Amino acid sequence: MHKEQFNSRNVNNGYYLVDIEDYPQDGWGKFKRVVRRTLRGELFVGLWVVLREMIKFDIHTIEYPLEKMPIGPRYRAVHEMKRLWESDTERCIGCGLCEKICISDCIRMDTRIDENSRKEVSQYTINLGRCIFCGYCAEVCPELAITHGGEYENASEQREHFIMYEDMLTPIDTMKAGKQLEFEGFGAITPHEDERVKKTPLAY
Amino acid sequence: METAYLIETVIKVVVILLIFSALAGIGTYFERKILAFMQRRLGPMNVGPYGLLQVAADGVKLFTKEDIIPTNVVAPIFKIAPVITAATAFMAAAAIPFLPQFTLFGYTVHPIVADINIGILYILGIMGVGLYGPLLGGMASANKFSLLSAARGAAVFISYEVITGLSILAPIMMVGSLSLIDFNEYQSGGIGDWIVWSQPVAFVLFWIAAFAETGRTPFHLIANDHEIIDGFGTEYSGMRWGLFFIGEYANMFFISFVIPLLFLGGYGDGSILGALGLLAKMSFFFFFFLWSRAAWPDVRPDQLMWLCWKVLMPLAVINVVITGFVMMF
Numbered sequence: 447m448h449k450e451q452f453n454s455r456n457v458n459n460g461y462y463l464v465d466i467e468d469y470p471q472d473g474w475g476k477f478k479r480v481v482r483r484t485l486r487g488e489l490f491v492g493l494w495v496v497l498r499e500m501i502k503f504d505i506h507t508i509e510y511p512l513e514k515m516p517i518g519p520r521y522r523a524v525h526e527m528k529r530l531w532e533s534d535t536e537r538c539i540g541c542g543l544c545e546k547i548c549i550s551d552c553i554r555m556d557t558r559i560d561e562n563s564r565k566e567v568s569q570y571t572i573n574l575g576r577c578i579f580c581g582y583c584a585e586v587c588p589e590l591a592i593t594h595g596g597e598y599e600n601a602s603e604q605r606e607h608f609i610m611y612e613d614m615l616t617p618i619d620t621m622k623a624g625k626q627l628e629f630e631g632f633g634a635i636t637p638h639e640d641e642r643v644k645k646t647p648l649a650y
Numbered sequence: 651m652e653t654a655y656l657i658e659t660v661i662k663v664v665v666i667l668l669i670f671s672a673l674a675g676i677g678t679y680f681e682r683k684i685l686a687f688m689q690r691r692l693g694p695m696n697v698g699p700y701g702l703l704q705v706a707a708d709g710v711k712l713f714t715k716e717d718i719i720p721t722n723v724v725a726p727i728f729k730i731a732p733v734i735t736a737a738t739a740f741m742a743a744a745a746i747p748f749l750p751q752f753t754l755f756g757y758t759v760h761p762i763v764a765d766i767n768i769g770i771l772y773i774l775g776i777m778g779v780g781l782y783g784p785l786l787g788g789m790a791s792a793n794k795f796s797l798l799s800a801a802r803g804a805a806v807f808i809s810y811e812v813i814t815g816l817s818i819l820a821p822i823m824m825v826g827s828l829s830l831i832d833f834n835e836y837q838s839g840g841i842g843d844w845i846v847w848s849q850p851v852a853f854v855l856f857w858i859a860a861f862a863e864t865g866r867t868p869f870h871l872i873a874n875d876h877e878i879i880d881g882f883g884t885e886y887s888g889m890r891w892g893l894f895f896i897g898e899y900a901n902m903f904f905i906s907f908v909i910p911l912l913f914l915g916g917y918g919d920g921s922i923l924g925a926l927g928l929l930a931k932m933s934f935f936f937f938f939f940l941w942s943r944a945a946w947p948d949v950r951p952d953q954l955m956w957l958c959w960k961v962l963m964p965l966a967v968i969n970v971v972i973t974g975f976v977m978m979f
Contacts, residue, residue: 480961492945496688507692 735783750920788882799881
């Protein structure tokens with residue numbers, strides 16, 4: 447594929463006027479047009495097209511609750527909280543960046559110092575009724591802890607539908623089975639990032 | 651009047667009513683399925699196997715819905731209008747021979763309610779009366795769009811009655827009778843005797859007019875899609891709307907019977923094969939109603955009037971004149 451054909455701004459290239467004859471002005475011309483259109487059989491073309499589709503039976507329906515379309519990894523649905531691969535503990539360090547950046551103010555977190563003098567998330571909720579699924583929280587997260595998952599069926603009985611930290615966290619048995627899906631979309635590290643990383647100019 | 655004749659007639663009436671009410675329901679199922687397949691969809695799938703019980707679900711919905719009579723409508727006319735549509739559709743069935751006569755337990759059954767000698771005239775007349783359903787319903791609805799659609803519908807119906815009557819005149823001249831039984835006898839010699847070979851123009855004209863008479867898609871102007879509302883039926887709810895629906899579908903079935911009876915040999919010599927043939931021809935014409943709905947767009951009202959008065963009516967008149975000359979000499 448050459449880029450020239452996209453960069454060319456000469457729109458006259460390859461354009462041509464469709465050959466449309468003038469509309470008839472007199473009665474005889476109109477009559478001839480009616481007869482020509484009547485006998486051209488275009489109605490049968492339409493009939494054939496729909497009949498062909500019925501015979502081919504190439505049905506595009508997805509019976510939704512039973513079947514689902516695959517969605518892309520960049521899709522931003524209900525959030526997920528990831529665990530560390532090394533220790534199975536939570537990745538979230540309680541920095542509060544996601545709470546800070548959240549433009550619809552739907553993330554609320556509370557932290558405390560635990561018995562090992564480490565910062566620990568004690569409360570973490572996302573109000574899905576307010577969340578606009580912009581993805582800023584996932585983008586700002588320094589640990590890739592909060593990401594967007596693919597679970598888009600979040601109907602609820604009330605508008606203020608919260609999701610708790612425990613519900614978003616990867617279940618420990620899924621983690622033990624090594625089935626935690628790494629987020630490959632919004633805000634994630636691109637594949638083969640190691641090979642492409644360069645030294646910062648200050649290091650030269 | 652004989653008691654046996656009375657009982658037989660009542661039974662026939664009840665059977666026709668039951669069968670065609672049910673068929674009207676199943677017709678909606680076929681319509682939805684066939685339209686869906688032609689548009690690469692599946693159609694109703696969830697109620698029953700392959701959505702077959704969707705008809706029952708719709709029926710339950712229609713019967714149990716609240717019967718709303720809006721403010722400002724002319725209540726008596728508003729209430730009677732759907733009944734006119736459904737009743738006239740079924741009344742037209744009285745003169746249609748649905749099957750050849752057969753013998754059941756030693757008793758000869760004529761599957762026609764009344765073999766009157768003006769059969770086709772009666773059918774066309776009653777179908778013409780059916781116009782009053784949409785017209786009165788739309789006028790009584792206290793809704794501008796209903797009124798518009800009623801006026802449009804009346805214009806279409808009345809115009810295309812002319813086409814129906816004139817196009818059928820030439821075959822009537824050839825057969826010399828208005829009874830559908832006589833039409834059938836005239837063509838009972840086999841495919842070569844079918845009136846469609848001698849009257850192809852009348853056949854096509856009658857077929858086109860059938861779309862207007864039943865208000866099906868190329869001429870579906872009584873419920874104008876561009877207005878996003880259901881035309882004269884906008885203010886109707888529940889079973890009253892359902893009666894309009896049943897009337898429309900019953901009309902489709904009956905006209906699908908009438909076209910083969912008039913032009914395509916009907917049930918032929920009256921054998922079982924002929925009876926099956928009639929049902930097959932009826933099925934084709936019913937299918938064609940659905941097929942054309944998937945394939946063709948609606949025409950504008952002015953185009954419809956143009957087609958009726960400037961094209962079809964002159965053609966029909968010329969056809970009658972030529973038939974007359976051919977018969978005279």
